[in-house]
Amino acid sequence: MAFYLLVPLVAIVLFVQGRLFRYAAMRRLTYARSFPVRACFEGDRIEMIEEIENRKSIPVPWLRVESLLPTGLKFRSQTNLDISSGMLFQNHKSLFALMPHTKITRRHDVRAVRRGCYRLGSVTLTSGDLFGLARTMRQQDVGAELLVYPKPVPLDDMPDAFRSWQGEMVVRRWIVDDPFVVAGVRDYRPGDPLRGINWKATARTGDLQVQVRDFTADGRLMVYLNIEDHELMWNTVNEVERAERGIALVAGIAEYAARQGLAFGFGVNAHDIDGPRISIRMSPASGAGRVMEVYEALARLVLARTESFAELLEAEAGRLEDRTDILLLTAYRSDKLDRAAELLRSKGHAVTFLMLDEVLPKANDRKAGEGE
Known part of the structure; x- marks a missing residue:
């Protein structure tokens, strides 16, 4: 007889606690995700901070926080964290249990393995009763953003053409x-x-x-980066690593220009992550914050072709007014590029080609030596 009474009693308890936790789990529950820094360099280790607070008098037996994060941010494995990674995104799951009026702060060790602008969009919060019979979920926008600057190519790793250009600068016909x-x-x-x-x-x-x-020398330097793999390329960049190395090379040259007191600018046939599909261009300028402005633009750059490199250079021939040293960073040369370079020279500019493949072997040798 007692058994028959126990069964409905258990059923009632399960039903009541299920309704209670499903109703109350997300109430007065706050969640935030952030980075303690606004930006870092490729290869740096930083933290991603999760903060969750239960502000009510009822506990939260379990809470799962799920989100898709870019693979450019590599998380170190730890307790209560599950990560399944794909080519572009990784599924990130965090598990929590909160007593009444409790706040939990969890810090994740993250390595920024690739340049870019990383935005942590929305997360899915899932909770339920003690036995997992009833569940409720909520989506929330966290709005965290991290800029990852490219790691500048050191001066020792610059291609030979760059060293030749360094020597030629002091004998330009417009030295002053x-x-x-x-x-x-x-x-x-x-x-x-x-x-x-x-x-x-x-x-x-x-x-x-x-x-x-x-x-x-005259003190004005423009660097133009070509993200095209070849002359007939459309929008998709196939040689991503080579394009990324070109971006790192622009960052390294910007550092060099700042140390030499040169006004530096750059252009690239790719667009900003938030801007229209037009080529990024920064006119030559100097000053304490110039290098950081270049880093910002390079971090936000999207590897999607906006126009042919020849078209970009032809437009620059009509835009540049003062005589300028010009470095062309490209994976290939063609008759069109040579004609565009001659057009720039006819305007009084000094033009030097830097082939991206001359930089790659040194970078790969170093990576192999570091055992990465």
Whole structure:
């Protein structure tokens, strides 16, 4: 007799607790996901922070948080975390259990393995009763964003053509006396301006000494990156790693230009993640924040062709006004590109080709040496 009474009693308990938890699980439950930094460099380790709080007097027996995240962010395995990865996205699952009025903060170790703009869109929260008989779910937009800057190519890994260009800069026909670079001192000569006298050297030698200025190039550098695999390519980039290496090369040259005090700009036949499908272009400029502006643009760059590289260069020939050093980063050369380069030269610009395949072997050798 007791058994027959127990069965409906258990059924009632299961029914009541199921209704209770399904109704209350998502109430006064807050969830947030964020990165402690706005941006980092490719290869850096950062944290992704999950914060969940149960603000009611009823516990949450279990809560599963699911989302699709890009594979460019690699998570270290840990307890209460399940990750199944595909080619472009990985399914990220976190499990929680919360007592009443409890807040849990969970930090995930993440490595940024690829440049890009990563946006953590929505998550799916699923919870239910003690026995998993009743479930409820909620979708929530988290709105977190992380910029991953390309890792600049070191100066030692620059292609030989870049080193040749470095040497040629000092013998350009438009070299000018640089008032900020002092090469040394010499004896005063009649006609030398008084503002050029080096008074410390004069006091030391007892004779009037004037500063000798060094020479520098015009100080304007534009780098153009071609994301096309070949001349007949449409929109899809097949050689992604080569294009990414070109992006890292632009970042490295931007760093070099900043150290040399050059006004730097770049253009690429690809578009911004939020912009219209037009080529990205930054006019030559200098200053303390210039390199970071370039990093930002490169992180947000989408590898989708906007126009042919020849078309981009022909448009630049009519846009550039002051004489400029131009570096063309490309995987191939063609008659069209050579004609576009000659058009730029006819406008007084110095044009140098840098072939992307000359950079790749060095990068691959280093990666193999590091055991990655």
